Amino acid sequence: xxxxxxxxxxxxxxxxxxxVASRAGVSPQxxxxxxxxxxxxRPETLERVRRMIDEMGYRPSRAAQTLRTRSSxxxxxxxxxxxxxxxxxxxxxxxxxxxxxxxxxRILLFACPSGxxxxxxxxxxLGQHEVDGFVLSGTERGDPRxxxxxxxxxxxxxxGRMWSGxxxxxxxxxxxxxxxxxxxxxxxxxxxxxxxxxxxxxxxxGAGDDRAEGWxxxxxxxxxxTRGRRGQSVNDIDAARAAVEPLLDAGxxxxxxxxxxxxxxxxxxxxxxxxxxxxxIAVVGFxxxxxxxxxxxxxxxxxxxxxxxxxxxxxxxxxxxxxxxxPPERLLLExxxxxxxxxTTTRSAPTE
Amino acid sequence: xxxxxxxxxxxxxxxxxxxVASRAGVSPQxxxxxxxxxxxxRPETLERVRRMIDEMGYRPSRAAQTLRTRSSxxxxxxxxxxxxxxxxxxxxxxxxxxxxxxxxxRILLFACPSGxxxxxxxxxxLGQHEVDGFVLSGTERGDPRxxxxxxxxxxxxxxGRMWSGxxxxxxxxxxxxxxxxxxxxxxxxxxxxxxxxxxxxxxxxGAGDDRAEGWxxxxxxxxxxTRGRRGQSVNDIDAARAAVEPLLDAGxxxxxxxxxxxxxxxxxxxxxxxxxxxxxIAVVGFxxxxxxxxxxxxxxxxxxxxxxxxxxxxxxxxxxxxxxxxPPERLLLExxxxxxxxxTTTRSAPTE
Numbered sequence: 001x002x003x004x005x006x007x008x009x010x011x012x013x014x015x016x017x018x019x020v021a022s023r024a025g026v027s028p029q030x031x032x033x034x035x036x037x038x039x040x041x042r043p044e045t046l047e048r049v050r051r052m053i054d055e056m057g058y059r060p061s062r063a064a065q066t067l068r069t070r071s072s073x074x075x076x077x078x079x080x081x082x083x084x085x086x087x088x089x090x091x092x093x094x095x096x097x098x099x100x101x102x103x104x105x106r107i108l109l110f111a112c113p114s115g116x117x118x119x120x121x122x123x124x125x126l127g128q129h130e131v132d133g134f135v136l137s138g139t140e141r142g143d144p145r146x147x148x149x150x151x152x153x154x155x156x157x158x159x160g161r162m163w164s165g166x167x168x169x170x171x172x173x174x175x176x177x178x179x180x181x182x183x184x185x186x187x188x189x190x191x192x193x194x195x196x197x198x199x200x201x202x203x204x205x206g207a208g209d210d211r212a213e214g215w216x217x218x219x220x221x222x223x224x225x226t227r228g229r230r231g232q233s234v235n236d237i238d239a240a241r242a243a244v245e246p247l248l249d250a251g252x253x254x255x256x257x258x259x260x261x262x263x264x265x266x267x268x269x270x271x272x273x274x275x276x277x278x279x280x281i282a283v284v285g286f287x288x289x290x291x292x293x294x295x296x297x298x299x300x301x302x303x304x305x306x307x308x309x310x311x312x313x314x315x316x317x318x319x320x321x322x323x324x325x326x327p328p329e330r331l332l333l334e335x336x337x338x339x340x341x342x343x344t345t346t347r348s349a350p351t352e
Numbered sequence: 353x354x355x356x357x358x359x360x361x362x363x364x365x366x367x368x369x370x371x372v373a374s375r376a377g378v379s380p381q382x383x384x385x386x387x388x389x390x391x392x393x394r395p396e397t398l399e400r401v402r403r404m405i406d407e408m409g410y411r412p413s414r415a416a417q418t419l420r421t422r423s424s425x426x427x428x429x430x431x432x433x434x435x436x437x438x439x440x441x442x443x444x445x446x447x448x449x450x451x452x453x454x455x456x457x458r459i460l461l462f463a464c465p466s467g468x469x470x471x472x473x474x475x476x477x478l479g480q481h482e483v484d485g486f487v488l489s490g491t492e493r494g495d496p497r498x499x500x501x502x503x504x505x506x507x508x509x510x511x512g513r514m515w516s517g518x519x520x521x522x523x524x525x526x527x528x529x530x531x532x533x534x535x536x537x538x539x540x541x542x543x544x545x546x547x548x549x550x551x552x553x554x555x556x557x558g559a560g561d562d563r564a565e566g567w568x569x570x571x572x573x574x575x576x577x578t579r580g581r582r583g584q585s586v587n588d589i590d591a592a593r594a595a596v597e598p599l600l601d602a603g604x605x606x607x608x609x610x611x612x613x614x615x616x617x618x619x620x621x622x623x624x625x626x627x628x629x630x631x632x633i634a635v636v637g638f639x640x641x642x643x644x645x646x647x648x649x650x651x652x653x654x655x656x657x658x659x660x661x662x663x664x665x666x667x668x669x670x671x672x673x674x675x676x677x678x679p680p681e682r683l684l685l686e687x688x689x690x691x692x693x694x695x696t697t698t699r700s701a702p703t704e
Contacts, residue, residue, distance in 0.1 A: 059479045059480070073480070074460070074481075079445070079446055079449045080446065081446060081447075081450050087439065087442070087642065090439070090442035090445075091434050093431070093442075093445075093461075094431055094432065094433060094434045095433075095434050097431045097461045097462070097463050098433050098434075098463040100461075100463075101462060101463035101473075102463075106460055106461060106462055106477075106480075106481065107460070107461040108426070108458055108459070108460055108461075109445075109449045109452075109458060109459040109460075109461060110449070110453060110458055111449050111450040111452075111453035111454075121453075125458075127411045128411070128425070128458075129426075129458065237646060261646075264646045267648065268648055271648055290439070290643070291642070291643040291646060294589060294613075294616045294643060295647075296619065296620055296623055306434065307434060
């Protein structure tokens with residue numbers, strides 16, 4: 001259907017409610033009722049107006065519908081500036097956008113400041129556009145967004161649980177601990193006992209601590225010592241290179257990393273020492289970034305089910321919009337270990 | 353400012369136009385005029401209403417403004433499903449979102465089918481939401497979108513020129529040929545003469561042919577033969593591995609690749625042959641993906657100025673919205689070669 005525009009190149013203007021009313025021989029209010037309150041019309045009138053709407057291709061504009069129904073079919077989503085873009089969140093946004101479209105909703109992007117989550121952008125968006133709700137990502141300790149939105153009765157769903165305080169609202173998260181636990185299981189099955197964990201600094205990230213926890217519990221379950229086996233680094237390749245040194249010095253034969261970036265630091269340190277990742281020391285990453293499959297040797301990594309997360313986020317958000325008063329729903333989805341050469345080509349079965 | 357909501361947890365309702373009118377002692381129409389047609393009011397009335405709008409923190413809703421002004425401050429942008437997500441376009445979207453925000457606009461995402469550009473999604477979005485215009489990406493030969501939007505008088509700007517037919521509308525693009533030309537210059541300065549190009553299949557992509565063209569013209573300028581030096585591959589690492597073989601067999605000492613993905617295929621083939629990328633054969637990629645800096649050796653690559661592209665796209669689109677009749681503006685931005693170890697550590701100066 002053509003769109004209203006001031007351009008002279010437009011062939012025909014849009015079909016308006018008034019035009020439908022005129023052609024159907026009814027008042028504009030009757031056409032409006034046919035769309036919004038069909039029960040108010042006699043069946044034969046409703047039938048006539050509906051037929052005319054179909055024939056003329058009339059579509060009520062979303063802005064007009066928003067004013068009537070208070071539903072914009074828009075979901076707000078904050079996005080950080082380029083240097084802070086995360087491939088995982090970028091892939092999540094694709095999945096979210098497609099899941100929203102299938103439900104008849106659209107994603108409205110707004111720019112967030114870089115770094116820790118803040119309220120910046122949320123208040124402004126609410127003042128300008130009638131979004132029906134928000135999807136939050138990058139949830140962190142002390143995240144102010146959930147309480148702020150809940151207080152205002154704005155529907156939201158988090159990709160990510162609350163990492164501090166009481167849980168507020170609905171969320172979908174990936175069970176990171178289960179992922180690193182599975183990585184340890186896989187390495188133990190390959191004969192490894194001295195399995196180190198290279199993570200982010202303790203307490204700096206809820207997701208990071210969760211990933212460390214999974215490694216630790218699996219090691220305990222197998223009666224393996226974690227003493228001297230935990231390295232800490234910011235999520236930077238050079239910092240990771242330094243942090244993995246003492247783990248290798250202490251005789252680790254395998255390293256589970258909290259991110260593919262940290263695993264790459266591990267690769268580089270191994271090469272500097274004349275060792276071959278995979279052949280001499282097994283390495284597992286986290287997030288299964290596009291890089292993981294392209295490395296040599298290809299990096300085993302824990303993949304988050306981002307399409308499922310996107311679909312569940314939309315499902316929970318629409319349920320929340322429809323029923324503000326129902327109890328919150330929280331979903332912890334299982335990641336999957338993608339096994340590649342970095343954990344299956346170790347030269348000899350390592351021994352304690 | 354609080355938002356209207358049916359939830360009982362909302363502390364205060366939104367400030368409405370009627371509330372401002374009541375407090376200012378004027379009619380709602382007068383408040384509306386103060387916002388949309390201030391010339392119609394006497395200066396003292398305008399002053400009183402404006403003061404009350406400020407004091408009460410009244411913000412007219414976007415949906416209501418859209419109906420009045422036909423401007424939604426929304427820019428439509430199509431996004432493809434996950435397996436087709438491109439890190440370059442993802443980084444562009446971050447830049448675009450931030451540039452739009454700074455201009456008081458937002459990006460409204462909609463899901464596009466994978467593969468070649470189609471009109472799917474555009475018509476539907478126009479029927480549902482009053483976007484003020486579109487930013488197109490992934491422009492290709494036979495792209496139907498520009499002509500379709502122009503015919504309907506819908507403002508748009510392309511990230512990417514038109515690769516076939518006459519140019520339609522405004523666009524911002526990156527001069528890929530200039531990037532591969534600069535790569536050849538850099539390699540020639542390092543002593544290379546046998547410089548191969550590993551590209552996509554001839555004719556399969558406008559951007560790919562453009563990148564090949566820059567390599568070819570720089571080779572000609574230096575009197576270097578291109579015979580037997582051009583390899584073709586789909587953008588897949590295994591296909592690239594096979595395609596680079598004959599180039600190496602023909603004695604190439606350096607390879608310029610049309611993407612980092614193709615460069616990675618080149619890395620893997622070199623390793624299979626017992627050669628070291630960078631040390632034995634110089635390699636240049638395209639797009640400076642996050643992977644490039646993380647490889648060992650780090651990959652020299654041609655970076656697109658995505659933040660500039662995002663900013664210019666928003667600037668051209670807003671100019672087009674403001675002045676539908678002015679001549680189109682088209683910008684070709686320069687990429688930059690990021691030099692890393694893959695082109696600076698070659699063992700010995702190669703000779704013809």
